[in-house]
Amino acid sequence: MDIAVLSDIHGNGIALQACMEYLKKHPVDAYCFLGDYVGEFPGIRRVMDTLYELQEKFPCYMLRGNKEGYMLSGMGEAHPEWDSYPSTVGMLRYGRAHLTRQDLSFMESLPATACIHIDGMKDIRICHGTQRAVNEKMRPQNRENQEILAGVEEEYMLCGHTHKVMNIQEYSKTIWNPGSVGLPVIEEGAMKAQFMVLHGDDGAWRPEFVELDYDIERTIQDMHENGLREVAPYWTRVTERILRGTRVTHGGVLGRAMELCTQETGGCDWPEVPEIYWKRAFEEVAVRCS
Numbered sequence: 001m002d003i004a005v006l007s008d009i010h011g012n013g014i015a016l017q018a019c020m021e022y023l024k025k026h027p028v029d030a031y032c033f034l035g036d037y038v039g040e041f042p043g044i045r046r047v048m049d050t051l052y053e054l055q056e057k058f059p060c061y062m063l064r065g066n067k068e069g070y071m072l073s074g075m076g077e078a079h080p081e082w083d084s085y086p087s088t089v090g091m092l093r094y095g096r097a098h099l100t101r102q103d104l105s106f107m108e109s110l111p112a113t114a115c116i117h118i119d120g121m122k123d124i125r126i127c128h129g130t131q132r133a134v135n136e137k138m139r140p141q142n143r144e145n146q147e148i149l150a151g152v153e154e155e156y157m158l159c160g161h162t163h164k165v166m167n168i169q170e171y172s173k174t175i176w177n178p179g180s181v182g183l184p185v186i187e188e189g190a191m192k193a194q195f196m197v198l199h200g201d202d203g204a205w206r207p208e209f210v211e212l213d214y215d216i217e218r219t220i221q222d223m224h225e226n227g228l229r230e231v232a233p234y235w236t237r238v239t240e241r242i243l244r245g246t247r248v249t250h251g252g253v254l255g256r257a258m259e260l261c262t263q264e265t266g267g268c269d270w271p272e273v274p275e276i277y278w279k280r281a282f283e284e285v286a287v288r289c290s
């Protein structure tokens with residue numbers, strides 16, 4: 001019994017395609033998706049259609065991530081008062097504009113957490129962040145882990161959301177994170193598409209972490225052709241930097257932009273972060289990190 005586990009695709013259809021091609025050559029019995037299907041990339045249609053196709057052919061365990069939560073809560077819908085903050089809200093709007101009614105009801109139908117139960121195997125708790133919050137990050141040796149894990153009955157747990165591969169044992173649990181298909185946090189080397197395959201042998205689960213190269217420049221070109229630099233100017237530039245290997249994060253640049261805005265104007269409430277502060281933060285942080 002082999003299960004492919006994929007998380008945090010973030011609309012990167014090109015990276016997902018590389019994973020699917022690999023999985024065609026190394027077939028599995030079931031698929032598990034831990035959420036965040038939309039995000040920084042324009043391949044939303046390809047991603048959603050891939051999910052629907054897989055659902056037709058395989059047993060699938062699919063969760064809702066925080067990005068789906070944003071789509072369902074209307075954050076991507078028209079808020080004219082946010083028109084001047086494209087770097088902050090542009091990709092949310094783009095995501096919402098490219099989802100169909102079917103996509104939204106599909107997202108609505110997804111649970112935030114679930115259990116993979118297969119006869120003869122140990123159960124696995126699956127979640128996007130943690131089993132108690134979609135936005136919570138499960139990190140190794142985090143102070144909160146004891147409390148988080150006390151709420152998990154299963155011995156095995158799969159989490160996404162941090163975009164970092166994880167394979168740890170804490171408080172008698174084994175916790176895995178497959179990393180991210182679309183935008184992993186890579187410590188060293190070139191950008192990859194990450195996922196994992198869980199091999200169920202003789203009642204035990206054995207993880208195999210997979211990292212694949214794919215065409216980064218074509219991915220950036222696809223972002224440009226779909227106008228993402230206009231949709232979300234600095235958010236998209238940060239994505240491009242990450243793809244090309246700069247150790248920078250969207251949260252890091254956004255945080256700095258909000259700090260600069262607060263210093264100069266006395267306050268800054270998300271999402272009302274003026275582009276001028278995005279520009280300055282991007283130049284400061286992205287250039288320093290490259």
Ligand SMILES: [Fe+2]
Binds near residue numbers: 036067
């Ligand atoms: Fe997430």
